[in-house]
Amino acid sequence: MSAIVDTATPPRINLVDPGLYRAGDPFAQWRWLRANDPVHRHEATEYPSFWALTRYDDIKAVFRDAETFSSAGGILLRPAGHGADPGGGQTLALTDPPRHRQLRGLVDEWFAVRAVRGIEPRMREIAGKVVELAIRRGQVDFVEDIAARIPLYMICGMMGVPEPDWERLFTLSRQAFGGDDAMTRRFAHLDIMGYFEGLATAKRKNPGEDLVSVLVTGEIDGKPLTQGEILLNCDNLFVGGAENTRIAAAGGMLAFLEHPDEWRRVAADRSLMPSAVEEVLRWTSTPTHILRTATRPVELRGRRIEAGDPVTLWLPSANRDEEVFADPDRFDVGRQPNRHLSLGFGEHFCVGSVLARVEIRFLYEELLDRNIGVEFDGDPVLLDSIVVNGPERLPVKLTPA
Incomplete structure (x- = not known):
């Protein structure tokens, strides 16, 4: 497939303007960059200058080459003056091989296909309860009342959080990742870290069959993880296990509401559900950007990094x-092949990819099995963020079809 060459007047490129993702058209900027400047030197703003890669093959190559493009210094842009990411070199996301493989080895089996199959009945039960409660209410925010709860409850259970505490962590997570006030977000995040510090202390004294117990009892090269590593990886698993799936599932429902024929296709032919989930993941692409740091000089498309x-x-x-993708701006639940990069690639392929796919599938199947109609009940509001993109609020009405 050949790229469409865009010779139009270039748009003003500013990929770090949060308003672009809430009210603008980032795809216009990315489309122009792919055609004209796929390895773009982005000028400094409140963020230091950086290289912006927009083509599939270049991004896949960087994911593959962890030796040249390091994750240890951070995986997200940080405003100038904020310094290095405090989790650098300590978490699954912010380590390079061999440390990354060693950390991943502690938790990998919890997210393997066999393990996820073992908890599928519990996932269906949670999805059913969440959807049933939403149906009783009738008018809900699909993001907060449905999409956020299923993955958060599941990761809480896997981490050994007692069920009476799930709602507390749900409230804190909404304050930490959905509030408009920076101070509220900061204190909520500190409260989450404080909660896991207490849970880790309890699990160290009385380990169980859960992820926090794995971290507090695990060793790498004969040495236990430090307290900092334990807490940062708890935070990493909690956020990764809840937030990205929440946004993808809600973004997928927004896509279905905007393309109702595709929802009807899946309803009429359930064999399309696996490919529909993959198309939701491609379409939503919830991580807006991922950062790497070059460890040596390298040339990409004639640009020296x-x-x-x-x-x-x-x-x-x-x-x-x-x-790479035929008709890429079309939402197509039957798309084949669909080798999207939404879950990463290479060393840092998402450890929870199997779990996320099943959670999204079960949510949509619950709605279809109950023959529930979903329609807009107000205007959706998109996230004002350069980190993740998708709906912040999605008011809907649920009715028996």
């Missing part, structure tokens, strides 16, 4: 690359 340069991977752009 120096050691220490930040390199950003814009996943929604990769997943709309005309050279």
Whole structure:
């Protein structure tokens, strides 16, 4: 497939303007960059200057080359003056091989296909209860009342959080990741970390069959994890296990509401559900960017990247690359093949990918099994963020069809 060459006047490129993702059209910028400047030197704003990669093949190559493009210094852009990410070198997301493989080895089996199959009955039960409660209410925010609860309850259970505490953590997570006030978000995040500090202390004294117990009892090279590593990885698993799936599931429902024929296709032919979930993941591409840092000088498409340069991977752009995806701006639940990069690639392929796919599938199946109609009950509001993209609020009405 050949790329569409865009010779139009270039748009003003500013990929770090949060308002672009709430009220603008980032795809217009990414489309122009793919055609004209796929390895783009982005000028400094409140963020230091960085390289922006927008083509699928380049982004996949960077994911594959962990030796040249490091995760240890951070995986998200940080405003100038904020310094290095405090989790650098300590968490699954912010480590390079071999440390990354060693950390991943502690938790991998919890997210393997066999393990996820073992908890599928519990997932269906949770999805059913969440959807049933939403149906009783009739008018709900699909993000908060449905999509947020299923993955959060599941990761809480896997981490050994007692069920009476799930709602507390749900409230804190909404304050930490959905509030408009920076101070409220900060204190809520600290409260989450404080909760897991207490849980880790309890699990150290009385380990169970859960992820927090794995971290507090696990060893790498004969040494236990430090307290900092334990808490940061608890936070990493909690956020990764809840937030990205929440946004993808809600973003997928927004796509279905905007393309109702595709929802009817899945309802009429349930064999399409696996490919529909993959198309939801491609379409939503919830991680807006991923950061890597060059460890040595390297050339990409004739542009010289120096050691220490930040390199950003814009996943929604990769997943709309005309050279890889036929008719990329069409939402198609039957799309085959669909080798999207929404869950990463290579060393840092999402450890929870199997779990996320099943959670999204069970949610949509619950709605279809109950023959529930979903329709807009107000205007959706998109997230004002350069980190993740998708709906912040999605008011809907649920009715028996």
